[in-house]
Amino acid sequence: MKRFIGAAFVATAALLSANSAVAQDQVLLSSAGSKSGSAISIDLMTSGSAVGFNFIINVPADVEVDTSACLKYLPKSFTGRCAFKDSEVRVIAFSEQNVAMKAGANQIGLIRLFGLNDAKALQVRNVEIVNSEAKSISDKALIQ
């Protein structure tokens, strides 16, 4: 498991360096392979005003998903839920103190998919990132 998480961190670190100046708030899903399945790192790239976000990942029908670490790195001031239901991974979180997440790349967590080796096979929809006034600031997601 440590190796799995470490691999995901390496992927995130690479993305951090590639996105040192975040131009656009977006959800970022990136592959980080592991022996027992495909690990997907979930990151939120933000310009510093994101107070909440939600998105849904469509998962192919025969793929099993482990969401136990989905919100593992969510900031402590945030509350959220992540669940695998109806072949979808549904993710939602917001700051209970209405305080924005720090600017830059914020790793949110990891999901593991069994029976899928490429994150690019996933589809993301219902992306919404909102500011402290509940205004939508982005509906973008990127899969790498």
Added chain:
Amino acid sequence: MNSKKFLMGAAVSAALLLAAPMASACALTAWSTANGTPIAGQPNDATPVARYSGVCGMQADAIGDFVVDETPAGEQSFNAQFYYYTGDRAGNADVYQARSASGGTNLPIRVQHDGTNLIFSTNGSATTRTVAVTDNRWYAISLQWLAGAGTGSLTISVIGAGSDTPLNTPAITGVSNGSDTIEEARLGLVAGTNTSGVATFDAYDSRRTTVPARLCRCDSNNSGSISVADAVQALNEFINGTLATGQPDCNEGGTVTVADGVGALNIFINNGGVCP
């Protein structure tokens, strides 16, 4: 509070309680008349008034505080919906009546709240329906009334207290009310007794043929679906006092708190953002 007008053929009457963005700017002017001293207000007024939808609600403190809608015109088919906050009342009061012009004992629709139960009855039938409700919760009460010589009916729906499951209120059927008509509706503490507590109302809507839809619970921004924006909007009301214009009271508890944001979050997870 929502103000709905249905001006086409199906319309019976307009809704109540004009909403306005400024504090203490709520009004009862959408109603034909107001009896007694019902209060139109919002949660951040000096005298806070709970609301379900929009920023305004109506509170009745004593028997005789009610509003009247006189736009129904001899209706023999009448559908109405309103939101009722049970509070912590004692005493058996009529909280809604749909009446003929003469009123009296001819009440095509009568809704009472005795502090524990909602009690529904209709002229022409000895049958009543009684359903227990929880204190300090919002309920959507939907009523469909039809006149008929032995074929009249009153269909009742009660949903609330943070649940989307209707309470058990079977329709009253086989009613002998063929000559009954509805010519006015009264909402508030219309009659009976009120020994303590207040009654609060919101989002009244009545129509001749179509049935008003229940409002989207947890839809703080009135977008028609549930997302993190609704959670943050509820949170923003709780933290900053910026009143949400939709239905932010997700758990229907009478006040908007962080729990309502979490409620929206749960609906997103369970329903994928579809209105419950």
